Each structure stands twice: as structure tokens, then as C-alpha cells.
Amino acid sequence: MAVADGTVVWLGQDTAGRALHPDAEVVDLRGAFVAPAFVDAHVHATSAGLLLTGLDLTGCRSARELLDAVRAAGGALVWGHGWDETRWDGRRPPTRAELDEAAGGRPVYLSRIDVHSALVSTALLDLAPAARDADGFAPDGPLSRASHHHVRGAAKDAIPAATRRAAQDAFLRHAASRGVASVHECAGPDISGLDDLADLLATDLLDVVGYWGAREPVGLPVRGLAGDLFVDGALGSRTAALCSPYADAPDTSGALYLDADAVAEHLVTCTRAGLQGGFHVIGDAAAAAVVEGFDRAAAVVGVPALAARKHRLEHLEMVTAEQAARLGSYGVVASVQPLFDREWGGPDGMYAQRLGVGRGTALNPFSRLAAAGVVLALGSDAPVTSVDPWAAVRAAVHHRTDGSGISPRAAFTAHTRGGWRAAGVDDGLTGTLQPGAPATYAVWRAGELEVSAPDSRVRRWSTDPRSRVPALPALTGPTPECLRTVLRGRVLFDGGALS
Template sequence: MRILLRGGYVHTPADPHATALCLDGDEVVWTGDDDASVHFEEGADRVVELEGRLVTPAFVDAHAHLAQTGFAAASVDLGAVASLGEALDAIAAHANSDPSAVVLGFGWDETGWPERRAFTREEVDRASGGRAVMLSRVDVHSAVVSSAFLDACPDVVHAEGYDVSGFVARDAHHAAREGLFKLTPATDREDAILRALQRAARQGIGMVHELGAPHICPPEDLAVSAALTARAPLPEVVRYWGELDGIETALALGCAGAAGDLCADGSIGSRTSALHAPYADAETSGHLYLDREQVARHVVACTRAGIQGGFHVIGDRAVTEVVAGFRAAADEVGVPALVQARHRLEHVEMASQEEMAVLGSLGVTASVQPMFDAYWGGDQGLYARRLGADRALPMNAFASLNKAGAALAFGSDTPVTPFGPWAAVRAAAWHQTESERVTVRAAFNAHTRGGWRAARRNEGGVIAPGAPASVAVWDVPGDLVVQTPDARIAAWSTDPRAGVPHLPDLHPDADLPSCVMTVVRGDIAFETEGALS
């Protein structure tokens, strides 16, 4: 299929003044101006009049959980409720109308409620009328389950991290998820994955990295996403399987790596991230799930197998263990081999400057989530309440990671935060800690080209002849500009004569662009009806 788009603004390094482009099959074949576009009209299956709209490379979400995202979209949304009572009312209303085998809820955060506590198993039993219920906290590292759920999944109560209140974390949370897999029909999981991919396409996303793991999804989910994208225009899915010593499984599943949510620790919100010093609001230092010897063994094995390795790592103690493991792996196989492997780490929220330098020297990609800072950063946010402001403010150090040479790839960790790439770009450019801000252009690159490179693919994330025909078309409410929120950036780049490609004004007071078309490898994955000719 040949598609000619013209009459807009094309964000391309090939021609900073381009207003048109042509896609032929799965490649970009031309960019240029409207006058020259007439040479590509003949043979075009469709000519799209952009009417001033912006065309960019399609975004990449480098950290997603598709089935959970799809289930969250159809579950009770507990992220918007203002109190424990409102949450229970919402659960009751949803349980009365939802015919699913298990009533699901996502997004609750007790730190924002006046009661400052989660609901109990008994309260959920009453609200749901005795149904099987699993309600995941906003970080998806803990949950509350009902009595009927425990009756159906009795192993949960014997696992570490189970509390009689129905709160489950660590091994008990993993056991609850595994129980949920068994209670959920395969057709429901397929519907959820499809729903998530469609939502991604509506946000201008042309590729997602699906981070599977035994505690997150059954391996069959990865085959489902592959089958769905093979038979319909949807965002590409790069698959990962996060299991220690799981290289053979990852290869059998067609994964890019035995990486992703292979967890070295948990989350700050659930107080399961591993810290050197205790949490400020509880007598615990979290939990370390892997030690440096296990990390080193896994990285060495992945390197020798020619696939990516990687880990989920958040707390400072966990980062120390993981970096020590990478150092030991480098001693065994050599630094060049690690750099060539392009291993990756998810989150990396509490790395020291020295640890960032090590990661940069070993070619490790930092797969990070800017909305974590937007939602929970700053001196008054969740991180500050859990850790104290002195530990919270340096977190999610995007500028420091970049300076240390670690490649950045942006994602959402959906359903933890939703698909929303422009919001993430803005969050990185207006980080709540000013010294950790990056330019809008750098943030945009991390959410486009960075995602391709994080998957060891160099050809995408840019509009240029020969690049994949994965683009998005946007309605932009304001002006296109070269934006440098950091005053230290040289002013020359904002001069139109410099030829720096422009992007939307993403100031926090500005409305964000809205997607009207997403093209993936030359096929239209999403289009707003009636928006384009």
C-alpha cells in the first residue's frame, strides 16, 4: 500500500522543512515539500491532506503489560476515588454489573485517602457480595483479595507476604496472580491483550515492549500478542521473558531477551523495594529478591546466548547488587561483549552517580518511566512520604543517566501509568527536580528512537527514506517550537535558521497533542473517523 501525506509538518532529520512524505509498503520512501509531492501521487492508494497537522515517528512504549492493561480498562478504576468509602462503593457497583469470574480493580493508593489505609478482606467481601475479587495497588506489586478468591486459590495464604487482612505482597502476590491466571478464561485474556494494543494505537504508539514473567502472565500471552499482530494492523510487540535461568524459555517464545521484570526488588509504594536504610514511614528496608551472584550468572548466560538480559530494579540496595553483578559479568566475558549485548534495566530509580557511570560504560539501557516522577516525585509526593525528601528528590535521574552514557528508553509500565507518550515527554522535560530535566527533543527521542534501540533495532524511531513506515499524525493545539526548559541549553537551537526539527509546545499549562492516525509498517492501525481526507 502506498500512502502520500502532504500539507503538514513532518518531523524528520532528513529535511527540517519537510511538509510531505510517502510511505510505500513498510518503508518511508520520500520526504520533501508539497510541490514535489505531485510526483508521488500516481500509484498512491491514498492521498492524505494533513491540513497543517504534525507527523512524527510513531512512539515506542518500552515497558508495558498488555493483559493487565486490557483488564484494567474493563475493571473498576480505583485510581480516581477520594476515600476508602468511595472505593468500597465503586467495588460494590462494579461487582453488581460485572459477569467475570473474578472482579478486578486497579489503581488504588491509600496514601491519598483520609483513612490512610487499604480496605480489608472483610470489607471487600461485604462490598462484593462474597464474590472472588482481586484489587491491585497502583504499583501492581501488592493487592487485596477477597475470601472467595482465597477459597479458589488456597496456596496464597501459605506464601510469604500474605496477611490475614487479605493484603498480599511478594510471594503471596505472585501466588495470587498465578491463581488469577487459572481463573481467567483464555478468551478473556486475548480480549484484554487486543484491547490494550488498540489503546496503544490510539495514543500514536507503533511499538510496545511486552515484559512478561512467570509472576506477571502465562507464557501463552506472548503467543497471543504475536498472533493478534500477525492478523490485524496493530502496534508491533517486542517480547521479553523475565525469568532467572529462563533463556531457553525466552528463545522458545521468540523473545528479544530474558529480561524485563525479572525482579531484583519490589516497589516503593508497597515498601518492597530494597533499600540500604529503612523506609521513613515503616520499620522495614524492603526485600531483595536477587543477589549479585545471581545477576552475574544471568547476564553472562544471556551474553553468551546472544540475547538481552536485564532486571527490574528500583531501590538503592537493589541497584547496588545489580551493578555489582554487571561488573562481575564484565570481568568474566569482557566489557566489549556486554556493550554489544545491549542489556537493559527497568526503572533504575535510585542509582548513585558512580553506579550510573558503570551502567553507561557497559552499554546498559535504562528503561525508565517519566510519569513516576510526575505522579509520585517532588518533596510532597509518595516517594518523599515513603523515603524522606532527601532520598526522594534525586530519584529517576534522567539527566544524570544520560550524562553517564546510559541510553534512555521511555515507557509507561502500564497499567501502573497509562499509555500517554506526550505526557511522559513533558514529565521528563519538567522533572520535579530541575537538575534532572532533559530537553523536549531528548525526551522525544527516548520515547521513539530510544525504544527501537532498547530492543537492539537501529532502523526505526525516525522518519527518513528507508526507515520503517511507522508514523503518527497529530492535531496540535498550540505552536510547534524548539523547547528547552533547561536554561543551560544553548539558545542557538531555537533559531529557525538552525534547522532543528520542531515539536509541540509541551509547557505544563499547554494542552497535549491528540492522535488522529497511527500507521504501523505501512498499515493503518488507528484513525479518527472523519478527521483526515
């Protein structure tokens, strides 16, 4: 492959390439392979960076381990993330009194793995008095809904700007080291803030596509009023809106923040303004409200105008075949996270605990969405799951529910070209490696990654970027190691192996 001025100008056999470009600088890949760089279509860079630089609770296996981690944490404010009580013996998070004892009088904010609820100390509650009177307040347990937004805002405001920017840089560098050249930052007033988003949009460490999860425009160059504009919450925190109650909490069906009228109004406004709109939607009641909202918006602006904007939906975990078909007809992009299924799917996972096995194993139907013509863009929702693109591709193929996965080629495309398409770049070149395409790629040491073809023969992942992976293989073996990540000819990450 030959690159000039950030663009792929030639692809072919080595001998011919050297003859056509005799004066070129040559990088010997030493058996490594080149592929289009990944796009992570849903991240929260600051929170993900704080997980890298701060208190990581994803490995805690009990309330006692969590409390011990808080005691050992330094700093005047303790910001932690990643606890998941569904994997603990007893499945009980610590009480506020227990957390206060471990905190030693400090403000403590510990987000659950889905970031839709949090454990907080009394000292942090004192910084957010409105949380005590808000929906979702619990006197001795995790806070959710509006109460959670109040305490998260107070904790966020207590983080120095320099600390916040250092966390962002740490995350973006980490993403580049995983072969990611572009991320979609899903910001919003209840998640981060305008200063936070402005810093990210100004970075040159990575390509950052900004989304603002609100219904009002902002004075920043965002791609759209989309991303985490919440129609509902999350299943783990029991705030995803359901048509029937949670199996393990029959007194609740979650929280619906926007109804069909509000969804339609936002879509009409964005369509007329030439903006990409979109929503966070997880539960089946939320999906029903969103689909109805699209129907109503189409009646106002027309299907062609609505589809032209490529409005996007984040997560879209519970969706019927009929709903998928309607969304496909409206040109919808689904930003999905395959590692959700790996972490919480299957008959014994968190989804089944919350919903029962029947409902819990029907989530994240990637094949259904793809068959309906919905554009898929894969992401991590970091810090909810890690930035691990090859693992995400693998999880999209090896779905824990038979029939819900997609082919390796479709999964890889959704994590590369699909991400660019989700952000409005659909020129037929970006996200591919062919003459005329931007030179955005990653170099990988293949290890033993193989694909098993349907005829049971085993073939290695091709080192030719033009080749096509067999139609229905199964990815096996260790994850490839990223050696270099390049964005439009500019090196974002270099592990030194090619020097």
C-alpha cells in the same frame, strides 16, 4: 513525505514531491503534523486491558469508594486495579473483613497502583492456599511478595481465555490510538503466563516485542530474558530494596529477590547465548546489587561482549552518578517511566512519604543517566500509569526535581528511536523519518502545543519532521490529538479526520 512499500522514499517540499510522484495517492493533512510513532518500552497488555474493560480504581479517593465499587462490580470474579492509599484521608486500605462484606462471597483481586501488592477477599485466598504460608502474607491487609504472586496466579487462572484476549485487543487498539506503534510486553511467570504472551506475539494489531522475566529460556520468540525479572519490588508497596529503612516503616528495608551473584550469572548466561538480559530494579540496594552483578559479569565475559548485548534495566529509580557511569560503560539500556515522577515525585509525593524528602526527591534522575551514556527508552508500565506519550515526554522534561529532567528533543527521541534501540533495532533509520526509514509514524492535530525557547520567544512545534526542537524549551499547552498511526506503511489507527 512519500511512502512506497512501507518505506519512506522521499521527504521535501510539496511541489517537488508531487512532481516526483505524480501518480501517488495524496493525503491532505489539513495542517496536522507528522512525527515518528511512539514506542512504549514497558507494558503489561492484559492487565492494562482489564483496567480498560473492568474495574478501574484509579479514581477512588477513600476506602469507602473502593468498597462501593466492588459492590457494584458484576461477574463471578472481581478483578480491579489502581488503588493508592497514599492519596486517601487516613491512608488506610480496607480490611479483609470489609472487602469480604462488599464482595458477597466472590473472589476479589484488587492490585495496588504499582501492582506489587493487592487486596484480596477470603474467597480468593481459598483458591490459593499456599498464599497463607508465603512471605508477604498479611492476615488482614494487602498481600505482597510471594503471597501476592500466589493470589495473582489464582485470579489470573480464573479469567476465561476469551476475556483475556479481548482485554489484550482493547489495550493494543487504545495504544495505537495514542500514536504508539510498538510496545514492549514485559511478561513473566509471576505476572502473566506463556499462553498470554503467545497470544500477544501472534497479534497484528501492533508491533509487540516480547520479554520473559525469568532466568530460564522459553519456547517463544522473545527478545530476551528481561523485563520484569525482579531484583526487588516497588516503593509504594514497600518492597523495593533499600540500603536503609523506609521513613514511614522503619521496621523494613524492602525485599531483595536476587543478589549480585545471581545477577552476574544471568548476565553471563544471556551474553553467551546472544540474548538480551535484564532486570526490574527500583531501590538503591537493588541498584547496588545490579551494578555489582554487571562488574562480576564483565570480569567473566569481558566488557565488549557484555556491552554488545545491550542488556536492559527497568525503572532504575535510585541510582548514583558513579553507578550510572559504570552502567553506561556496559552499554546498558534504561527503560524508564517519566509519569512515575509526575504522579509520585516532588517534596509532597508518595516517594517523599516513603523515603523522606531528601531521598524521595532524588529519584528518576534521567539527566544523570543520559549524561553517563545510558540509552533511555520511555514507557508507561501500563496499567501503573496510562499510555500517554506526550504527557510522558512532558514529564521527562518538567521533572519535579530541578536538574533531573532532559531536553524535549532527548525525551522525544527516547520515546521513539530509543524504544527501537532498546529492542535491538539500531540501524540509524528506524524511529526517524528520512528516506530509507520504515514508514512508522503518527499524524497529530497540534492544537496549541508550543515550545518556549531559552530566549523567551515562543515557537510552534515544527510541522516539518526533519526539524530540530530548540535545545531547552518547555512544553506547554494541550496534548496533541492523534489522527492516524502507521506501522511500516500499514495503518493501525485511523480516527477518520483525514478521510
